[in-house]
Amino acid sequence: MSRRALPFRTPGDEAVKAQQWVLVVDGEGFELPEALPDWDYQMSLHLRNEVHVDLDAVHASTGLTPDAKLSLVVVWTATGSGLRGTAQRVPLSGEGAHTVELDVELSGTQLGGLLTLDTQLVLAESRETGAIASPRRGGSVLWTHTRTLYLQGDAPQFPIAVVDFEATQLPTDSAWHVQLSEELNTATMGALLLLVNERKKPVVTAFQNAASPRPIDKVYLAAAYADIARTMIEHALADPDFNHDSEYAEDSLGATLQSLLENLFPHMSVQHLRQRREQSPNLFATEIQAAVSIFEEA
Template sequence: MVPWDYFLDSTVSSWISIDEAAFLESTGLPTTAGVLAVMQVDCRATGLRKMVAIQLPGGDVPALLQVHLGPHQCAQQIEVTHAILLDRTSQEDAVDLVAFRRGSRLLTSMATHRFLLEGSASTFPTEAFDFGPAGLPPDAAWKLQFDPESLDEPYLGAVRLFINSSHPSAPELLSGRPSLTQSVLFHSIVEHLLLIVAERFPAEAQSEYQADSVGEALEHLAKVYLGVPLTAAISLLVQDRAETICRLQAATSFLAANSR
């Protein structure tokens, strides 16, 4: 199995089959014509939803459903569900207890299949590649991509940490082991996230946020490393950025060899 990462092109595949005679008897339909097999893939962390629908073959023949997931589209985990829908409207079938409207759900799988992509401790989704060929400064160690449109946007879909795989510090940065380099990286990320939010959304901070959103993630960082809610952290950064960053250095153990 190829290890999953954010650059990976992947495909979710599933076979669906039915007992045609039992299906027609239970639904009251005369034929499987106009009946679709549907697979839906959701990633709550990034807000992704993709669906595929194909004609359900008759004669008990299995049908293959496939959904392509491109790079950067998913994080944390995906959920896969299945259904069978009617794709036609027929007044001839409009009798008691027989579905006849297009879009009628004939069968929904009771199971939701969840696939864990990156474990449960991914605070900053990370990708490693050679910066030079990608048009980034070849001597830079990392780049943080953080461009949210709102505080309610899914956090894991809004943030990406890029590590320059050709940089001498790349192995240390990717190892996750406490080190001086890790402390600098971590402080840089937290500072960057808080400053971006303070500059873009000074009036949008609130006391509660949607689960797994940018607001919830930054609320947590503000409370842990500045000891105040995000609303207060934004005020501190606006009123006295230098002192607030100084406090953040102390809280994140900046330049401490045994931190992070």
């Protein structure tokens, strides 16, 4: 197994030790599992961890001196959204042993797919001088601990934002609006957004209860899902370059649209669907209702 060789000295295993990540639910901590099958984009993640850093051992193994400015950083990456960010940054300096309490909260609307948490010890500022082969460039990663979590649920798999349509150009009496990017190779979670009108309280409540909906919630969700499917299908068919054989990046909007059409119309080509839409758009909209089984379980 090959190992990447860094151009500077790094701490030994005894210098920096991370504990296991903990998922916090209603104030109670649980060991973070490999996957969250009931997760949806309404669910933010509250996570905690503890990292022990022996700065004396770090300095001895890297050649850095006690005046070196270090930081313990938590970086998250989500394949579903294609997004990446810094969840927490804790400065470290001086000598002796330190216990760093990490406490991060990640918004569900930015996540999806495979979530990767990289806990890193980095050199916070560049240094002009130092021991031979000691790290000198600011941002150099001296140590990393990686943890992954697969997020997959049965609730709607796209980001949702609740906004006041009065403050937008959208019709104030509408319940929701689907925003779609024209660039089909963009990550789906960054290319698709469902806006829900906060003035439509029953609809907002239905989406909040999407993971465990009441009978009335199922009615609103069924109507919304049918309309969202129709919007996405028409968006795909309106693009002359879109086809089942088109190559799109994994987790991209184009790949999502291909999957949607294959699931709803498994025996029809894109060209045939385009023709049906052009010849009888009203009938085609009704066929989409049938394909999504609207109100079947309401």
